[in-house]
Amino acid sequence: MAMKTVLNLRNQLEKFANSRKLSFTSNKLAPIKYAERNNSGTLLKVEFTDDKANEYPSSFLQDNCTCPQCFHPSSLSRTRKMTQLNLQNVLEKVEFNLNQVKCTWGDGHEGVFTENWLFDRRFTTDNINYLKTGLRDDPILVESSHKLHTANFNQVLNDKSVLNDTLMTLCKVGVVLIQDGPLEVGGLRKLVDKIGFIRQTHYGHEFTVKSEKNAANLAYTSIHLCVHTDLPYYVYPPGVQLLHCIKQFVGDGGRSHLVDGFLVADKMLQAYPKEFKTLCKVPLEFSDVGKDFIEFNKVHHSPTFVLEPRTGKVTRIVYSNQQLSSYQPIPIDQVDEVYHALKVFTDLCYDPKNLIQFKLNDGEMLVFDNWRYLHGREGFDPSAGDRHLEGCYVDWDEIFSRIRILQEKS
Amino acid sequence: MAMKTVLNLRNQLEKFANSRKLSFTSNKLAPIKYAERNNSGTLLKVEFTDDKANEYPSSFLQDNCTCPQCFHPSSLSRTRKMTQLNLQNVLEKVEFNLNQVKCTWGDGHEGVFTENWLFDRRFTTDNINYLKTGLRDDPILVESSHKLHTANFNQVLNDKSVLNDTLMTLCKVGVVLIQDGPLEVGGLRKLVDKIGFIRQTHYGHEFTVKSEKNAANLAYTSIHLCVHTDLPYYVYPPGVQLLHCIKQFVGDGGRSHLVDGFLVADKMLQAYPKEFKTLCKVPLEFSDVGKDFIEFNKVHHSPTFVLEPRTGKVTRIVYSNQQLSSYQPIPIDQVDEVYHALKVFTDLCYDPKNLIQFKLNDGEMLVFDNWRYLHGREGFDPSAGDRHLEGCYVDWDEIFSRIRILQEKS
Known part of the structure; x- marks a missing residue:
């Protein structure tokens, strides 16, 4: 990635971090200049010395009263009942000091x-917009010419600011290559322990990617693997995937493929708006039947592009050629339209401008947004040597939570 | 629950089970009477002896070809690439026998x-509607006068048809009381092992509900707990909650509260359509900050009533008075409207017609849809005796999967 982009990213990440700290653990001196109620008692009006006048509804203050009767301090929880709320019970008196x-x-x-x-809870447009902003909003789109962001395994484990940068890059750029990791199984768990915990699926906690006979998943073969998001047959596919290369295949083939689905969706929206709309609107059936960690029979319907209602933008790509069911809930006269849109989509995924190709080195971990990046693999000749990857998932909830903890403390 | 309702439920469940088997593992004899392509080769036309003529798009058949070149049998996965799809490559010849x-x-x-x-993949309206139907669709609404469905712990563990009925009841009715379970920790895991696996959260796998000092969650106190759905601050709150009563508090208080959120939402839609709409539209912030199994700082915004785009109906209730954040992304002039709607909602939750109240007995397990039921607890006097519950979660994905496996094999 060009230096300019890296600098821009750094600015953007710092801006976000500062804004979070400002809003949630304000140490700002903002003495109260004036406070009063309105005539009807439905509003508290407060003027701070360095800010404009602010209003707070009486209902909001009633509901958020932190007196021992209304609030439980160690759990930081409201004990006051919503059924007790009385909108007619307005402010009768307001007193203030600084x-x-x-x-x-x-x-x-x-x-x-x-x-x-x-001060922190002012109902300003800025504050409301800030609260509504998600950590994955405003992604930095990644073409194949961009160099992958890298981080050192031990630094990620031992330096909280490196961990924070890595997780923020994962939010905004969607992929990080962690280098110089161990050459044996167990590295993933060491990393995930610094974040939260592994998201279990019917493939277990960690899963082993080796070429197998009678494989329950195409990933566990040596066959070419079309770019896909993992577990599209789950109502809630895992947010982030981690793939640890223990031993890379030596010889031709076995290269990893990676493509930024948000980039491809954006290009489709520009160049193929009709096909983009089809993939936003038509739910496809994905399924997975077999036995691995447990026996499973998963079926789920999802559009290829899932939109976030809050932003109207694509928040999740759900697509796997290999797990697309042969049962499809599509009226027959829409079938060709859907296939045409899927072909436009996958052709764009494999466009050399978009498709990132590289071979993981022993000890490297590829960490990427499974709601955003499609990943795949070139076929290879399993008789010519071994290839051993370990994989696992972590959900976004735990990553967002860890970022908040790291930024509160920094 | 009245016998008539039970019978209706049984009919409905059987209808569902049969329909699933019919559609996914058809053993029906449906010999082909006739098969041909249309003139342009874009469609295969098939007439079965006991059915009307059916059409299949050439694109669909190309994509779902199960020849060894196109399909990997042990993983049941397509190896043919979507990029290879050619909508101009139409059917040239069709041959058939019976x-x-x-x-x-x-x-x-x-x-x-x-x-x-x-035959199984006919593009009929019935088939498409069937494929689109979710197991939680068409819920049977539950008022407080209804007796809880019960099942015996050992039977659920050892009899697959009882397990199937229990899980189907959980889908449709949303709550089952499992009786005669163990009086010690470990029963939950025995039960969950028959279904899938525990959904881990920042409270760990199993969590212990006892009255504690400095509790990280209000549940771990003896205070009255307003009815709520668990973990509203997760992007994806757990689908099903299991609460195992190891030792019930003897004396007044400590009763469980349970209310069918779909029932309450339905009543709001009828009697308070404006307030219903507010709770569908306005995302509220829920948060949880503290340390338990791991340190956490969770923040999530969700409307109280989450609609399923497929059906337009409420699919998930997300509400917890105690975890409602004091930061809210609501314009100040909407605050009273939101509080008014929340009060209407919680007043209906506590309406004796809706609120189910009971005291769990030692050894009983309450299993309920955490996307549907709100649960709570009366306060009790912790100095007057102990109360010990163990809890855990299972996600709907694993429950749906288990039902499909049980019904395939029955």
């Missing part, structure tokens, strides 16, 4: 709110 | 399809 506001409601209940608590 | 159809395409490729394969 550090806090004391509210008294019509029923006599009193609540005290500190300046920082109030 | 058992199979042989297709030859313009490029010379040949594929053979058996009568059963073709």
